[in-house]
Amino acid sequence: MGLNSPGTSSETKKMFVREEITNEAQDRISQLPDAILCHILSLLPTKLAAQTGILSKQWKNVWLSIPALEFQINLRANYEGEWSAFDCFAKPKIESFTNFLDRLFAIRDTSGIKKFRLVCDHQVDSRCLNNWLSALHNVQELDLDLWELGEFPWSPFTNNSLEILKLSCNVLLNIPSSVSFPRLKVLHLHSVTYVGGASVEKLLSSCPVLEDLQISRWQWDNVRNFVIAVPSLKRLTLDFSTPEMDLYDGDDYEDGVEYKLIITAPNLEYLNLIDYMSDSIQVSSMTRVTESRLSVYKILTCVQRTAEQTSNYESNVREIFRSIPNVKHLTIGEFTMNSLGESLDSRLPVFQNLVHLEISFYVANGAILLPSLLKISPKLESLILPQGITSPNVIGWFNPEENQVKPPQDVPECLLFSLKNVEISCITGRVEEEVELLIYLLGNAMVLEKMTIWYEEYYVSGGPMDTTNYPTARRVQDRLSFTDKLMNCTRGSAACQLDIQMPELQL
Numbered sequence: 001m002g003l004n005s006p007g008t009s010s011e012t013k014k015m016f017v018r019e020e021i022t023n024e025a026q027d028r029i030s031q032l033p034d035a036i037l038c039h040i041l042s043l044l045p046t047k048l049a050a051q052t053g054i055l056s057k058q059w060k061n062v063w064l065s066i067p068a069l070e071f072q073i074n075l076r077a078n079y080e081g082e083w084s085a086f087d088c089f090a091k092p093k094i095e096s097f098t099n100f101l102d103r104l105f106a107i108r109d110t111s112g113i114k115k116f117r118l119v120c121d122h123q124v125d126s127r128c129l130n131n132w133l134s135a136l137h138n139v140q141e142l143d144l145d146l147w148e149l150g151e152f153p154w155s156p157f158t159n160n161s162l163e164i165l166k167l168s169c170n171v172l173l174n175i176p177s178s179v180s181f182p183r184l185k186v187l188h189l190h191s192v193t194y195v196g197g198a199s200v201e202k203l204l205s206s207c208p209v210l211e212d213l214q215i216s217r218w219q220w221d222n223v224r225n226f227v228i229a230v231p232s233l234k235r236l237t238l239d240f241s242t243p244e245m246d247l248y249d250g251d252d253y254e255d256g257v258e259y260k261l262i263i264t265a266p267n268l269e270y271l272n273l274i275d276y277m278s279d280s281i282q283v284s285s286m287t288r289v290t291e292s293r294l295s296v297y298k299i300l301t302c303v304q305r306t307a308e309q310t311s312n313y314e315s316n317v318r319e320i321f322r323s324i325p326n327v328k329h330l331t332i333g334e335f336t337m338n339s340l341g342e343s344l345d346s347r348l349p350v351f352q353n354l355v356h357l358e359i360s361f362y363v364a365n366g367a368i369l370l371p372s373l374l375k376i377s378p379k380l381e382s383l384i385l386p387q388g389i390t391s392p393n394v395i396g397w398f399n400p401e402e403n404q405v406k407p408p409q410d411v412p413e414c415l416l417f418s419l420k421n422v423e424i425s426c427i428t429g430r431v432e433e434e435v436e437l438l439i440y441l442l443g444n445a446m447v448l449e450k451m452t453i454w455y456e457e458y459y460v461s462g463g464p465m466d467t468t469n470y471p472t473a474r475r476v477q478d479r480l481s482f483t484d485k486l487m488n489c490t491r492g493s494a495a496c497q498l499d500i501q502m503p504e505l506q507l
Contacts, residue, residue: 295333388426429482
């Protein structure tokens with residue numbers, strides 16, 4: 001058939017039509033308005049968005065206008081050589097990135113940048129960093145996770161546009177009296193250093209609409225009295241887990257040096273507090289809190305601590321619980337219960353709205369405290385014990401004479417009417433108090449739907465399980481005995497499903 005035959009002409013036309021339609025469909029995205037393209041690119045990592053600039057002049061202009069810039073440089077995670085040579089490995093990469101950002105800020109309109117996020121696990125040139133930050137005149141969200149920053153430059157952010165500020169780096173916060181953040185709603189500060197306690201108060205008082213505050217103190221930061229007084233605050237997360245050795249210099253503790261935490265946040269709805277450094281914790285009423293995670297304990301081994309100091313601290317901890325009477329979801333971390341004593345029902349409020357309770361009994365007092373906690377939680381639906389009841393894995397702590405089960409005279413209301421789910425880990429089956437309490441729960445929880453138990457083999461009187469002191473035959477017998485006791489005990493709820501998770505038997 002010739003080249004000009006009707007059949008060939010028809011096929012050629014069809015081929016060109018298909019190609020034209022395909023090309024039009026492929027480039028349809030380029031026909032969208034630049035504003036929409038800009039929004040699409042802003043959803044991509046900045047590195048990928050930048051690569052679209054090679055497509056055409058239009059795409060180059062679009063990517064240079066995206067309002068969000070995010071960069072992550074994780075050199076240490078990808079480094080496999082000798083650490084003594086790390087700086088030589090990192091230096092050219094940091095210089096290349098620095099040059100790229102310098103060029104980027106030079107050719108684009110920085111007033112359109114609304115979000116700037118920079119994560120880098122190596123030192124960045126402070127001069128370049130300050131130049132970049134100084135160009136962010138209209139930024140609304142600033143997130144810096146850096147190796148070191150020096151002193152934070154406040155001057156670029158005096159135009160009151162900032163709404164979210166997150167700093168995670170070794171940086172000094174010296175807040176000028178002129179700084180104000182009337183729109184700031186989210187403030188996260190991790191491992192920063194302050195000029196003193198007054199600078200913290202100044203910063204927080206400059207944020208009249210602040211709703212979400214996170215502060216982590218993992219090192220000495222020049223603050224002994226940490227005051228948080230923010231009426232607008234709704235979410236508060238504090239991690240004051242500074243190592244004790246970093247807090248006291250020489251004879252500071254003997255000289256009466258104390259660390260204090262003061263919280264005044266009447267509109268708070270969420271409280272997450274980890275505090276192992278404060279000698280004194282003072283809180284005002286927070287009746288709107290519906291969810292809370294508390295892990296507070298003064299881990300102080302100094303023998304100079306007086307009985308009065310201990311008593312005052314325990315009173316502070318109880319006051320934290322009293323300040324959140326309407327909490328619905330409560331998680332209590334390890335050691336915390338040690339500061340409450342045994343008579344919980346007379347020292348704590350009745351949590352009328354509490355439906356979910358997760359509690360870590362780290363030092364063998366759960367058999368005493370749990371019945372009292374159930375008594376003051378009349379609407380409880382879910383109970384989680386991630387570290388078991390008596391914590392026999394903490395060598396030397398467990399004392400059977402101090403952990404006798406003391407069921408309340410009247411069955412707690414939650415067992416009769418509301419408790420539906422129980423999850424307990426680290427159960428050995430060889431501690432009588434554990435088994436007795438489990439049988440009590442199964443026998444009195446009238447609407448219980450499921451109890452899940454994670455069995456853990458552990459040689460209670462000698463530390464971690466070993467096959468010499470705890471031979472296989474005995475372990476098998478203990479497993480069967482434990483399972484038999486629970487499966488055959490009287491249950492208050494006929495619908496209750498008992499799930500005992502056994503680990504693989506190690507021979």
